[in-house]
Amino acid sequence: MPPRLRCPKCGAGLCELACSECGVRFPKLGEIADLRVFDPPYDSKDADWQHATELLRKSSQVSLADLIVFHFQSRPGPEGVTLPPDLVRRYINFKVNAREREQKQREEARSLMACLGVPVADGGLAVDIGCGTGGALVVLSAEFDHVIGIDISMSNLALAKKRLEEHDVLNVTLLAGCAESLPLPDGSARYVTASDVIEHVRDQERFMRDAYRLLDADGCFRLNSPNRYTLGREVHVNVFGVGFLPRAWQSRFVQIMRGIPYEHKRPLSYRELVCLCRAAADDKHRALTETEVIRHASIPAASTKGLLRRAVISSPFGAWVVSTLERRFGRSYVALLWR
Ligand SMILES: C[S@@+](CC[C@H](N)C(=O)[O-])C[C@H]1O[C@@H](n2cnc3c(N)ncnc32)[C@H](O)[C@@H]1O
Numbered sequence: 529m530p531p532r533l534r535c536p537k538c539g540a541g542l543c544e545l546a547c548s549e550c551g552v553r554f555p556k557l558g559e560i561a562d563l564r565v566f567d568p569p570y571d572s573k574d575a576d577w578q579h580a581t582e583l584l585r586k587s588s589q590v591s592l593a594d595l596i597v598f599h600f601q602s603r604p605g606p607e608g609v610t611l612p613p614d615l616v617r618r619y620i621n622f623k624v625n626a627r628e629r630e631q632k633q634r635e636e637a638r639s640l641m642a643c644l645g646v647p648v649a650d651g652g653l654a655v656d657i658g659c660g661t662g663g664a665l666v667v668l669s670a671e672f673d674h675v676i677g678i679d680i681s682m683s684n685l686a687l688a689k690k691r692l693e694e695h696d697v698l699n700v701t702l703l704a705g706c707a708e709s710l711p712l713p714d715g716s717a718r719y720v721t722a723s724d725v726i727e728h729v730r731d732q733e734r735f736m737r738d739a740y741r742l743l744d745a746d747g748c749f750r751l752n753s754p755n756r757y758t759l760g761r762e763v764h765v766n767v768f769g770v771g772f773l774p775r776a777w778q779s780r781f782v783q784i785m786r787g788i789p790y791e792h793k794r795p796l797s798y799r800e801l802v803c804l805c806r807a808a809a810d811d812k813h814r815a816l817t818e819t820e821v822i823r824h825a826s827i828p829a830a831s832t833k834g835l836l837r838r839a840v841i842s843s844p845f846g847a848w849v850v851s852t853l854e855r856r857f858g859r860s861y862v863a864l865l866w867r
C-alpha cells in the first residue's frame with residue numbers, strides 16, 4: 529500500500545487530495561494527482577497539463593517510442609526555441625532507453641550498497657524523484673512492494689504511464705510534484721533514487737534534505753549527476769568546456785556555440801556535491817565517482833576500455849590516481865546517503 533500523501537505546502541496529511549490545514553484541494557489528471565507547488569522549468573503548469581492530456585489521449589494508439597517522438601515534435605524546445613536535430617535525437621534516445629540505463633544503475637547501486645554494508649532493500653516502498661519516462665519505475669517495481677514516481681512534468685508522467693502499461697506494471701503510483709516539497713511523509717521509504725535530476729531542480733539543498741527526510745531506518749538514497757568540470761562535453765547541450773566558465777557566462781557561451789539558452793541546468797562539482805550530502809545527512813554519506821563505483825561494485829567491464837580501466841584501478845596507486853582525476857574531471861558522480 530502506498531503511504532498517505534502529505535500536503536506539499538504545509539506538511540499536514542491529505543484526505544482525498546484535500547488539505548484540512550491550509551484548505552487546498554489538489555487536482556488530478558486521469559489517475560495522476562497534481563501536487564506541484566510551482567511551474568515546471570520549461571512550461572507553465574497549464575501548458576504542461578494540456579500537452580499531457582494530448583499524450584494520454586494518443587497513448588492507446590501508438591507505441592511508447594512513437595509517443596516520445598510525438599512529444600518532442602509537437603511542441604517547441606525550452607523557451608520556445610527550436611532545438612538542433614542532434615539534441616532532439618539525443619533527448620529522444622535518452623527517454624526511450626531509460627529502462628536499460630536504469631537497470632544498469634540499479635545493479636550498480638545494489639552491489640555498491642552490499643560492499644559498503646548498507647542494507648540492500650527488498651520490499652517496502654521505493655521512490656523515484658524526477659522519474660521522467662519511468663525507466664527506474666519498471667526496474668524497481670519487481671523488487672519493492674510499492675513504487676512512487678514523482679516528476680514536475682505531467683507530460684513526462686504521461687509517457688511513464690505508457691511505459692508502465694507496456695510492461696504490465698501495477699504497483700506504481702505516479703505523482704506530479706516538486707522535488708523540493710515532496711508530498712510524502714517522513715521515514716516512509718526504503719529506497720529513494722534520483723537519476724540526473726539534482727542538476728535540474730530549483731533548490732538543490734532543499735531537494736537533498738527532502739529526499740533524505742523520506743528514508744526509513746534502513747533507507748538508502750542514491751543519486752547520480754553529471755560533473756560540472758568534466759573534460760567531456762556538457763551532456764545536455766553537447767558542448768565542451770561549459771562548466772569551466774563562471775556560471776553567469778555559461779548561458780551566453782552556449783547561446784553562441786549552439787544558439788540555445790542554457791537554463792535550469794546546474795551541474796555540481798565534486799566538492800559541491802559532497803557539501804550538499806553533508807548538509808543533508810551529517811556524516812552518514814558517501815559521494816563516489818564513476819571509477820569508485822566500478823571498483824566497489826565489481827561490475828563486469830563490457831568493453832576493452834572498461835577492461836583497461838579495471839586493470840589500472842585494481843592497484844591501490846592506480847585507483848588513487850584515477851579516482852583523483854575523475855573527481856576533478858570525470859563525467860559523473862554517484863552519491864549514496866543512508867540512515
Ligand atoms: C534528465 S531528466 C531524468 C529523468 C529520469 N530520472 C531518467 O534518468 O531517465 C530530469 C527529470 O527531472 C524532472 N525535474 C526537474 N526539476 C524538477 C523538480 N523541481 N521536481 C521534480 N522533478 C523535476 C524533469 O521533469 C525530468 O523528468
Ligand SMILES: [Zn+2]
Nearest residue numbers: 535538547550
Ligand atoms: Zn496544507
